Amino acid sequence: xxxxxxxxxxxxxxxxxxxxxxxxxxxxxxxxxxxxxxxxxxxxxxxxxxxxxxxxxxxxxxxxxxxxxxxxxxxxxxxxxxxxxxxxxxxxxxxxxxxxxxxxxxxxxxxxxxxxxxxxxxxxxxxxxxxxxxxxxxxxxxxxxxxxxxxxxxxxxxxxxxxxxxxxxxxxxxxxxxxxxxxxxxxxxxxxxxxxxxxxxxxxxxxxxxxxxxxxxxxxxxxxxxxxxxxxxxxxxxxxxxxxxxxxxxxxxxxxxxxxxxxxxxxxxxxxxxxxxxxxxxxxxxxxxxxxxxxxxxxxxxxxxxxxxxxxxxxxxxxxxxxxxxxxxxxxxxxxxxxxxxxxxxxxxxxxxx
Amino acid sequence: xxxxxxxxxxxxxxxxxxxxxxxxxxxxxxxxxxxxxxxxxxxxxxxxxxxxxxxxxxxxxxxxxxxxxxxxxxxxxxxxxxxxxxxxxxxxxxxxxxxxxxxxxxxxxxxxxxxxxxxxxxxxxxxxxxxxxxxxxxxxxxxxxxxxxxxxxxxxxxxxxxxxxxxxxxxxxxxxxxxxxxxxxxxxxxxxxxxxxxxxxxxxxxxxxxxxxxxxxxxxxxxxxxxxxxxxxxxxxxxxxxxxxxxxxxxxxxxxxxxxxxxxxxxxxxxxxxxxxxxxxxxxxxxxxxxxxxxxxxxxxxxxxxxxxxxxxxxxxxxxxxxxxxxxxxxxxxxxxxxxxxxxxxxxxxxxxx
Numbered sequence: 001x002x003x004x005x006x007x008x009x010x011x012x013x014x015x016x017x018x019x020x021x022x023x024x025x026x027x028x029x030x031x032x033x034x035x036x037x038x039x040x041x042x043x044x045x046x047x048x049x050x051x052x053x054x055x056x057x058x059x060x061x062x063x064x065x066x067x068x069x070x071x072x073x074x075x076x077x078x079x080x081x082x083x084x085x086x087x088x089x090x091x092x093x094x095x096x097x098x099x100x101x102x103x104x105x106x107x108x109x110x111x112x113x114x115x116x117x118x119x120x121x122x123x124x125x126x127x128x129x130x131x132x133x134x135x136x137x138x139x140x141x142x143x144x145x146x147x148x149x150x151x152x153x154x155x156x157x158x159x160x161x162x163x164x165x166x167x168x169x170x171x172x173x174x175x176x177x178x179x180x181x182x183x184x185x186x187x188x189x190x191x192x193x194x195x196x197x198x199x200x201x202x203x204x205x206x207x208x209x210x211x212x213x214x215x216x217x218x219x220x221x222x223x224x225x226x227x228x229x230x231x232x233x234x235x236x237x238x239x240x241x242x243x244x245x246x247x248x249x250x251x252x253x254x255x256x257x258x259x260x261x262x263x264x265x266x267x268x269x270x271x272x273x274x275x276x277x278x279x280x281x282x283x284x285x286x287x288x289x290x291x292x293x294x295x296x297x298x299x300x301x302x303x304x305x306x307x308x309x310x311x312x313x314x315x316x317x318x319x320x321x322x323x324x325x326x327x328x329x330x331x332x333x334x335x336x337x338x339x340x341x342x343x344x345x346x347x348x349x350x351x352x353x354x
Numbered sequence: 355x356x357x358x359x360x361x362x363x364x365x366x367x368x369x370x371x372x373x374x375x376x377x378x379x380x381x382x383x384x385x386x387x388x389x390x391x392x393x394x395x396x397x398x399x400x401x402x403x404x405x406x407x408x409x410x411x412x413x414x415x416x417x418x419x420x421x422x423x424x425x426x427x428x429x430x431x432x433x434x435x436x437x438x439x440x441x442x443x444x445x446x447x448x449x450x451x452x453x454x455x456x457x458x459x460x461x462x463x464x465x466x467x468x469x470x471x472x473x474x475x476x477x478x479x480x481x482x483x484x485x486x487x488x489x490x491x492x493x494x495x496x497x498x499x500x501x502x503x504x505x506x507x508x509x510x511x512x513x514x515x516x517x518x519x520x521x522x523x524x525x526x527x528x529x530x531x532x533x534x535x536x537x538x539x540x541x542x543x544x545x546x547x548x549x550x551x552x553x554x555x556x557x558x559x560x561x562x563x564x565x566x567x568x569x570x571x572x573x574x575x576x577x578x579x580x581x582x583x584x585x586x587x588x589x590x591x592x593x594x595x596x597x598x599x600x601x602x603x604x605x606x607x608x609x610x611x612x613x614x615x616x617x618x619x620x621x622x623x624x625x626x627x628x629x630x631x632x633x634x635x636x637x638x639x640x641x642x643x644x645x646x647x648x649x650x651x652x653x654x655x656x657x658x659x660x661x662x663x664x665x666x667x668x669x670x671x672x673x674x675x676x677x678x679x680x681x682x683x684x685x686x687x688x689x690x691x692x693x694x695x696x697x698x699x700x701x702x703x704x705x706x707x708x
Contacts, residue, residue, distance in 0.1 A: 011664070290703070294694045295687075308679040308704050310365070312694045313687030317668070321680060325662040326673075328682055333649070333667030340648045340666045349644070350662050 001083050001192075002031050002051045002059060002105035003074060007338045007354075008270045011325035012302075015354055016054040020106035021062060025268055025277040029062040030106040037109060041116050041123075042101075048072060048090050049105070050083045075233050078240040081248040084194070085205050085212060085240075086233075089220045092198045099126045102194040102245075107267050108277055114263035119195075121158035122259050126195040129156065131255040132204065133163070133195040136188020137265045142178035145269060147171055147190040147246065150181075151258050158259065166256040169246060188258060190246070191265060201249070208252045212241050271318045272331040275300050291321075300331070325353050355437050355546075356385050356405045356413060356459035357428060361692045362624045365679035366656075369708055370408040374460035375416060379622055379631040383416040384460040391463060395470050395477075396455075402426060402444050403459070404437045429587050432594040435602035438548070439559050439566060439594075440587075443574045446552045453481045456548040456599070461621050462631055468617035473549075475512035476613050480549040483510065485609040486558065487517070487549040490542020491619045496532035499623060501525055501544040501600070504535075505612050512613065520610040523600060542612060544600070545619060555603070562606045566595050625672045626685040629654050645675075654685070679707050 002020045006013030012022050020031040035047060044065040049072065051059045056073040063071070072090065074083065084102055091100045101119065109115050118135055126133040136149045152165035169190065173181060181187035205213040215236045222232040241248075250256060268274060275298075278286035285293045289303030296314045303309040304321040311319055316331045325344075329337060345354040356374045360367030366376050374385040389401060398419040403426065405413045410427040417425070426444065428437065438456055445454045455473065463469050472489055480487040490503045506519035523544065527535060535541035559567040569590045576586040595602075604610060622628060632640035632654075639647045643657030650668045657663040658675040665673055670685045679698075683691060699708040 011662075292697070292701070292704075294697055295690065306678070308365075308698065308707055310679060310681050310694060310698060312681065312683040312690060314671070314682060314684060317682065319680075319682050324660070325664060326675060326680060327664050327666065328668060328671065328673050329666040330668060336649065336666060340664060343646070343648055344662065344664060347646070350646075353662055 001080065001102060002049050003055070003077060003083065005077075007341045008334070010337055010341045010344075011320060011322045011327050011353065017058060018055070018106070019268075021055065021058045024106075024274060025108045025266075030108070031059065032062045034103065034105045034107070035063055035066065037112050037115055038119075039112060039116050041119055045070070048087060050074065050087060052077060072229065073233075075230075075237050077242075078237060079242045080192070080245040081209060081212060081243045082216075082237070082240040084201070084245045084249070085209075085216045086219070086237075088198055088201050088205065089216050089223070092202070092220065093223050096198055099123055099195065099197045102192070104192050104267075107191065107265060109263050109265055111263040118161070118259060118262055121161040121163075122193075122195040125156065125158040125163045125257055125259060126197055126200075128158075129255070129257070130200050131196070131257040132200065132250065132253050133257045133259065134166075134250070135191065135193045135195075135261050136258045137191045137261045139182050139187060139189055142175065142182045143189065144172060144175055144178050146267075148173065148178075148181050149188045149190050149258050151186050151188065151260075155257060161259050163257045163259055166258050169251050188260065189265075191261075191267065192246075194245070194250075204249050204253050209241065209243070209248050212243075212248075215239055270334040270337070271300055271320065271329075272334050289321075291319075298331070355434065355456060356403050357409070357431060357437065359431075361695045362688070364691055364695045364698075365674060365676045365681050365707065371412060372409070372460070373622075375409065375412045378460075378628060379462045379620075384462070385413065386416045388457065388459045388461070389417055389420065391466050391469055392473075393466060393470050395473055399424070402441060404428065404441060406431060426583065427587075429584075429591050431596075432591060433596045434546070434599040435559075435563060435566060435597045436570075436591070436594040438555070438599045438603070439563075439570045440573070440591075442552055442555050442559065443570050443577070446556070446574065447577050450552055453477055453549065453551045456546070458546050458621075461545065461619060463617050463619055465617040468615075472515070472613060472616055475515040475517075476547075476549040479510065479512040479517045479611055479613060480551055480554075482512075483609070483611070484554050485550070485611040486554065486604060486607050487611045487613065488520075488604070489545070489547045489549075489615050490612045491545045491615045493536050493541060493543055496529065496536045497543065498527055498529055498532050500621075502527065502532075502535050503542045503544050503612050505540050505542065505614075509611060515613050517611045517613055520612050523605050542614065543619075545615075545621065546600075548599070548604075558603050558607050563595065563597070563602050566597075566602075569593055624688040624691070625654055625674065625683075626688050643675075645673075652685070 004018050005015050006018030009019050021029050047066050048070045053073045122133050122135050148170040150167040152167040154162045155165045156163040218236050219232045275286040283297035285299045287301045291301045291303035291309040293311045298316040301311050301319045309321045318329045320327045341354050344350045358372050359369050360372030363373050375383050401420050402424045407427040476487050476489050502524040504521040506521040508516045509519045510517040572590050573586045629640040637651035639653045641655045645655045645657035645663040647665045652670040655665050655673045663675045672683045674681045698704045
C-alpha cells in the first residue's frame with residue numbers, strides 16, 4: 001500500500017510525493033527499501049503496489065524491479081478496505097487460492113533477516129488456516145500513537161513461532177492506558193501488516209462489506225473478460241465506501257491470529273521520529289546536508305544542497321530546507337504541520353508548494 | 355563613517371556588505387537613508403564617505419549624489435580615530451577653517467526635521483567655539499549597550515537649544531548603573547555624532563595622538579603636492595594606531611559640549627532591533643518577503659524571494675533567509691551570531707558566505 005498524501009513531512013513531502021517516495025530514513029525512498037526488504041521471500045513479479053494516479057510515475061521510477069502492470073493506481077482514495085479488496089481481486093486474477101500479504105510502504109525496519117523469518121511464519125500461518133493473520137509489533141514504550149492488539153491464547157505454531165488468537169483490537173490509547181497495556185504484556189502495536197488466503201479475505205468482504213465487495217467483483221468480472229484495469233477502476237472505484245480495513249474487517253472477523261514480531265520497527269510518523277534513525281552529534285542534533293548547528297541541542301536540521309542552513313542556539317527545533325520551501329517548527333508542534341500545509345495550500349502564491 | 359564588517363546581520367550582511375549597505379530598516383540601504391536625511395543642511399559635494407576598499411563600489415552605487423572623489427576607501431581598518439583624522443585632513447584640504455560633522459552611516463532616525471534642526475544647532479555650537487561638540491541621545495530606557503555622556507552645566511545656547519559642558523563619558527554600564535543614569539537624568543546615549551572646526555580637532559589630534567597625526571599630516575602634505583589619495587593612504591594608513599576617537603580624543607579633551615537630541619534614534623545593532631521598525635502582525639511577528647508564521651509569536655521572519663519560509667509554533671525566533679544561506683536563532687542569542695559567522699568562515703565549503 002503506497003498511497004496517501006504527503007503532509008507530515010512537508011516541505012520534503014508533497015501531496016504527490018509522500019513519505020514512501022522520499023528517503024526520509026536511509027538514502028533511498030522508503031518504498032524502494034520496503035520492496036528490497038522482502039528479499040527472496042516474494043519475487044518481484046508477485047509484488048503489487050497500490051498507489052494513486054498522481055504518484056504512479058514516481059512509484060514506477062523508484063521500483064524498477066516490479067513489473068509496471070503490477071503498479072496499480074487508484075483513481076481516487078477510498079481508504080484501506082478498498083485497497084485490500086482491490087488487492088484480493090488482483091491476486092485472485094492470477095491465482096484464486098493464493099495467500100498474500102498487505103504491507104505498508106513507509107515503515108523503517110533494519111533487521112531484514114528477522115523480518116523475513118517472521119513474514120515466512122505469517123505466510124505459513126495464513127496458508128495453513130482460514131484465519132486473518134497479522135504480525136503484532138512488540139511495544140518498546142507506551143506509545144499513544146498506535147492502535148494495539150491484545151493477544152489471546154496460543155492457537156497454533158508456525159515453525160517455532162507461536163500463533164495467538166486475538167482477543168481485541170484497541171484504539172490508540174491515552175497515556176495511562178498505554179502504560180497499562182505495556183505493563184500487562186500480551187499487547188502489540190498494530191502495524192497494519194496482514195496475511196491471508198484469497199478465499200478467506202473474500203469471504204470476510206462478502207459478509208462484512210457486501211456493497212464494496214459487489215463493486216469490486218464488477219472489476220474482477222471485467223478483468224476476466226479482458227477489459228483494461230484503468231477504465232474499470234475509474235468506473236467502479238469512486239462509489240466504494242471509505243472505510244479502513246481495521247474497522248471494516250479485522251474488528252469483525254471471528255478467526256484472527258497474531259504472531260509476535262522479532263524485528264525492530266518504526267513507522268517514523270513525523271519529523272521528530274527521524275532523529276531516531278540518524279547519527280547524532282555530541283549535542284543530540286541530527287544534521288544532514290549543507291547545514292550546521294552552533295551551540296544548539298536536540299535539533300533536526302536538514303539542508304537542501306548548495307545553500308547553507310545555519311542554526312544557532314536552538315533546542316529541539318525542526319528545520320527542513322528544500323529547493324523551494326523551508327520549515328521551522330519545534331519538535332513538539334510537529335503534529336500541526338498538517339494545518340500549516342493546509343494554510344500554504346490556500347495561499348495563491350504558495351499552493352504549488354503543497 | 356561607513357566601514358566595518360558585516361557580521362551581526364548575517365546572512366543578509368557579509369564582510370563586504372555590512373548593515374549600512376543593506377535596507378535593514380526601510381527599503382533603501384541605511385547609508386542612502388543617512389545621506390538623504392541631511393536634506394539641504396549639507397550639500398552632497400560637501401559629504402565625504404569614509405569606507406574601505408572592499409565596500410567602495412557598493413557605496414558608490416548606493417550614493418549616486420555624492421561625488422565619487424568624496425568616497426574614500428581606507429586600505430585597512432584603523433578604528434574611528436584614524437577615520438576622524440583622515441576626515442579632518444580631507445576637509446582641511448578644501449577649507450582649513452571649516453566645521454564638519456562625523457556621522458555614523460547605519461542608524462535609524464525617522465524625524466528628519468528634528469534631526470536637521472539639532473544638527474544645525476550643533477554646527478552653530480561648533481562654529482562659534484573651540485569645543486568638540488556632540489549630540490547626546492535622550493535615553494528612552496536603561497540601555498546597557500551604549501556608552502553614556504553625563505552633561506554638566508549649561509555653557510552656551512545654540513539658537514533655542516542649551517549647549518552643556520560634558521562632565522564625563524561613561525562606558526557601557528551594567529543594568530543597575532544604567533537605571534541610575536536614567537533615573538538621575540542629565541545622561542545621554544553616546545551615538546558617535548561629533549561636530550567641530552578643523553583647527554580645533556587638529557589641535558586635539560596633535561596633542562593627544564601625535565604619532566597618528568604626524569602620519570596623517572604626511573597624507574595632507576602629499577595631497578597639497580598633488581599626489582593621489584589612494585597611494586598616500588596605502589603608504590601611511592597601515593602604520594596608524596588602532597584606537598577609537600572616544601578613547602583617543604573625546605575622553606581627554608577639555609572643551610567638550612553636548613546638545614540634547616530632539617529626534618528619535620535607534621542604532622539597530624542586531625536582528626532583534628529590527629522588529630521595532632517593522633509592522634507587526636497580531637501575534638507580534640515581523641514578517642517580510644515570501645514568509646508566513648502559523649501559530650507563532652514575537653518572531654522575526656524574513657524570506658528571500660520565490661522560496662517560501664514557513665515558521666510554525668515558535669516564539670521569539672529569528673529566521674532570515676537569503677539566496678545562499680538561512681539563519682535560525684533565538685532572539686536572545688543574537689549576540690552570538692558573530693561567533694557563528696566566524697565558524698562559517700572557517701569552513702572550506704562555506705567561507706564564501708561570510
